[in-house]
Amino acid sequence: MTTPLQNNRYTTDAGTQQADDAIVASVRNLQKSFGDVAVLRDVNLDLYAGENLVILGRSGTGKSVLIKCMVGLIKPDAGSINILGYDVLKLNQDELNEMRLQVGFSFQGSALYDSMTVRQNLEFPLKRNLGIFSLKELDERVVSALEDVGLESAIDKMPSELSGGMKKRVGIARTLILNPKIMLYDEPTAGLDPITSIEINDLIVKVRDKYKTASIIITHDISSARHTADRVIALVGGYNKLEGTFDEIKQTTDPELQPFFNY
Numbered sequence: 001m002t003t004p005l006q007n008n009r010y011t012t013d014a015g016t017q018q019a020d021d022a023i024v025a026s027v028r029n030l031q032k033s034f035g036d037v038a039v040l041r042d043v044n045l046d047l048y049a050g051e052n053l054v055i056l057g058r059s060g061t062g063k064s065v066l067i068k069c070m071v072g073l074i075k076p077d078a079g080s081i082n083i084l085g086y087d088v089l090k091l092n093q094d095e096l097n098e099m100r101l102q103v104g105f106s107f108q109g110s111a112l113y114d115s116m117t118v119r120q121n122l123e124f125p126l127k128r129n130l131g132i133f134s135l136k137e138l139d140e141r142v143v144s145a146l147e148d149v150g151l152e153s154a155i156d157k158m159p160s161e162l163s164g165g166m167k168k169r170v171g172i173a174r175t176l177i178l179n180p181k182i183m184l185y186d187e188p189t190a191g192l193d194p195i196t197s198i199e200i201n202d203l204i205v206k207v208r209d210k211y212k213t214a215s216i217i218i219t220h221d222i223s224s225a226r227h228t229a230d231r232v233i234a235l236v237g238g239y240n241k242l243e244g245t246f247d248e249i250k251q252t253t254d255p256e257l258q259p260f261f262n263y
């Protein structure tokens, strides 16, 4: 198990230690309620450079709320969030936009523009966010991002011509094209068949290795967690209840979590 020590340093059972400067995002004492419903009661986590951190939890435990708080889409009631050195809850709109440029957010739906081809969907953030208009550079970047997700042949297709898994991969390519330092995947395998899910899980691992991103993958898909996680945090009842490698978490006898592993 991973145990918090002083000064935000962590140690594992294996005795390894990771240094403060390897933390790229941290959440402290995060609280969020909607009306009378306390969704996040006291959530704490650190994300380390280059790791895939899976946040595992049942439906409705607040996983999406957590990552939306992290990118400033939902305002928490209390707590603090630091992303790449930005104190997220204190940012003005310009600073928020600057921070978001470094954080790729893969939504549950692929969020592609249906009236644009795949190429146009990928060119859009390059033009809007990076001000790139050179046709040669646009083409090179789009082709390279599509190659990374194995979909260069779909460049001139419309989203309606793509399967769910292909749309998901184009959505990830559109995020990667901005070279984010952190990736946030919201239920990346939701609604996909098992084989396509494996392809997406492989892609998440490939993104970590090739782009050296740190990623948070929120999921209740246990096989996705096993496949992608360097580390898992289990969210239960509004708290980060357990933390460790997949194999460590798997040993849990917690009645809320144990059923996840009876697969």
Ligand SMILES: Nc1ncnc2c1ncn2[C@@H]1O[C@H](COP(=O)(O)OP(=O)(O)OP(=O)(O)O)[C@@H](O)[C@H]1O
Pocket: 034, 039, 057, 058, 059, 060, 061, 062, 063, 064, 065, 066, 187, 220
């Ligand atoms: N904007 C909102 N207004 C009111 N309630 C909300 C809002 N966003 C989320 N909630 C509530 O917060 C709770 C947690 O939702 P969230 O989407 O974070 O769950 P989740 O763990 O991601 O679940 P799932 O795996 O089903 O997506 C739910 O009860 C949801 O109804």
